[in-house]
Amino acid sequence: MSFLSLQGVTKRFGSVLALDDVVLTAPQGSRTAIVGPSGSGKSTLLRLLAGFDAPDTGRISLDGEVLADGPAAVPAHRRGIGLVAQEGALFPHLSVAENIGFGLPRGTAGRDARIRSLAGMVELDEDLLRRRPDALSGGQQQRVALARALARQPRLMLLDEPFSALDTGLRASTRKAVSALLDKAGVTTILVTHDQAEAMSFADQVAVMRNGRLLQVGPPRELYLQPSDETVASFLGPAIFLAAQMQGGFAECALGHVPVGGHPAGTRVRIMLRPEQISFVPVCGAAEGIGYAKVIATEFAGSDCLMQVQIEGRAGTDAVSVAIRTSPSHMVPPGSWLKLAVVGTAHVIEASAASEAYVD
């Protein structure tokens, strides 16, 4: 049996179906990230896990204990679940030490030592313990919030966009530190985030949510390279979709002969590639034919620049415009011609009926 299990969880607010038959499991010690657009139901799911609200139908269990079975639910304070919210939500009038020790009864033997040990775990200097939260940086405040949540040795840790208030550099380093810490403590964790890259680097399982439903759940690499549909594909990053015809295990498309993963059913398919799977070499002058493309526009964005290129369609089909990624030193100006090649395999995202027309 899974350590954390949600079965058929549904929650409605008036006419809004916030959670629609959610099924999710997580092994002990694992990290799950829930991503999805605004209003997709992420916070509602977290609130139900924390015990701040109860499902209409469905069952939530943790470590063999049923936490909610429809509206009958174990109250939040009896769940042994820690929560770190977006702003850390520290008590402003208490010192950092008292914030960390908030859940530890006063007078408990070794309380101060435990607070110092928790501060050490989240790499907070001891001399910060006497300060008030407003005298700490955003990253330090988040680490205090994490130490406070860890103090009660939760069975499950819920992280609700805990890094979103931090700037890019601090965000990445805090995420790494928190991730290593949770790993070491072996705490099962659920992270809610708007940031797909953050979800994929933090978690061993990612769940993509939309309109209250989980569209796909799996390891980050699997979701990124083998999404179940175009919505999941596009949500996790830029994607190139091309119509293709299967021939001898290859997809014949505007890019030529492209190897595909798996054994797709059907002959007319739609394939997906990630922009970084397209390599190119500039060619002199106009070069028409399969695999050649003209640069239409460029977008400078530091280390990760984009070039919009137009590929001639196969006979009788329209040209296809796709974005490919490159470094600033490899970017060429609009009007240049390129020979493209595909790195790795394409993913067949949709196999159509054999009678469907072949279109790009």
Ligand SMILES: Nc1ncnc2c1ncn2[C@@H]1O[C@H](COP(=O)(O)OP(=O)(O)OP(=O)(O)O)[C@@H](O)[C@H]1O
């Ligand atoms: N207490 C409530 N009363 C009425 N509707 C609610 C309530 N809480 C959530 N909803 C609705 O349920 C849906 C899901 O909301 P939820 O906050 O879970 O989404 P979310 O994915 O967390 O969004 P965001 O990323 O913007 O925080 C939304 O349509 C929201 O308006």
